[in-house]
Amino acid sequence: MDAVKVYGRGDTEVRALDGVSVGFPAGRFTAIMGPSGSGKSTLMHCAAGLDTLTSGSALIGDTELSTLDDRRLTLLRRERVGFVFQAFNLIPTLTVAENITLPTDLAGGARDDEWYDALIDVVGLRDRLHHRPSELSGGQQQRVAVARAFAGSPDVVFADEPTGNLDSRSGEEVLRLLGSTVRRTNRTVVMVTHDPVAAAHADEVVFLADGRLVDRMPDPTAERVLDRLKDFDPRTLGASAGGTSASGGQAGAGVRS
Numbered sequence: 001m002d003a004v005k006v007y008g009r010g011d012t013e014v015r016a017l018d019g020v021s022v023g024f025p026a027g028r029f030t031a032i033m034g035p036s037g038s039g040k041s042t043l044m045h046c047a048a049g050l051d052t053l054t055s056g057s058a059l060i061g062d063t064e065l066s067t068l069d070d071r072r073l074t075l076l077r078r079e080r081v082g083f084v085f086q087a088f089n090l091i092p093t094l095t096v097a098e099n100i101t102l103p104t105d106l107a108g109g110a111r112d113d114e115w116y117d118a119l120i121d122v123v124g125l126r127d128r129l130h131h132r133p134s135e136l137s138g139g140q141q142q143r144v145a146v147a148r149a150f151a152g153s154p155d156v157v158f159a160d161e162p163t164g165n166l167d168s169r170s171g172e173e174v175l176r177l178l179g180s181t182v183r184r185t186n187r188t189v190v191m192v193t194h195d196p197v198a199a200a201h202a203d204e205v206v207f208l209a210d211g212r213l214v215d216r217m218p219d220p221t222a223e224r225v226l227d228r229l230k231d232f233d234p235r236t237l238g239a240s241a242g243g244t245s246a247s248g249g250q251a252g253a254g255v256r257s
Contacts, residue, residue: 084162171199
């Protein structure tokens with residue numbers, strides 16, 4: 001809670017996060033939006049344990065990330081967190097099946113065959129398991145990346161502009177997949193995006209500006225999100241942020257920052 005992230009010192013100091021308190025509930029799909037430099041990527045990185053806060057706290061479930069040493073933080077990211085990036089980050093020499101199970105295989109853990117089998121059906125890749133990434137479309141490659149993110153049965157999956165390299169049709173398929181996976185597996189997805197159409201697939205959108213939480217929008221539509229983004233004006237942000245920066249959702253098994 002009250003997450004603060006400061007880069008630099010003195011004249012070069014930048015407050016990327018300035019007292020943000022927000023929850024990402026279990027079983028929900030949340031989008032983070034805001035102008036360039038608003039702190040949305042910093043929030044995601046700190047919530048995922050990829051970066052550390054200057055002050056405040058970041059939790060996954062009841063685990064406070066700042067209490068973990070490097071080894072335990074690595075284990076937490078491996079066992080309880082999944083990632084989907086704009087670049088698919090697939091290993092070109094591995095098959096679809098091998099790419100999906102790669103994190104579990106590297107961790108040396110036992111694969112949950114029932115979970116894996118159900119996941120293959122959710123992402124619709126059963127007829128592509130023995131193909132390599134070069135034999136797939138961009139949308140199919142991103143579906144592999146989504147399956148890989150969920151393969152270890154994580155508490156939360158963080159998606160950073162997951163449709164940025166896709167055409168509109170493929171992007172729509174991946175977004176529907178993320179939403180349906182949340183509902184069918186009761187996992188949490190947190191997505192950073194600049195696209196109102198992508199954000200409309202989420203259950204809620206949280207808006208950042210100048211490192212502060214300035215608004216939340218349940219049941220978003222692309223039109224409402226676009227209208228809200230048009231309202232971002234540096235001259236009005238100070239007034240609009242004052243009453244909302246400390247608001248937060250119930251975290252459940254999700255993440256609080």
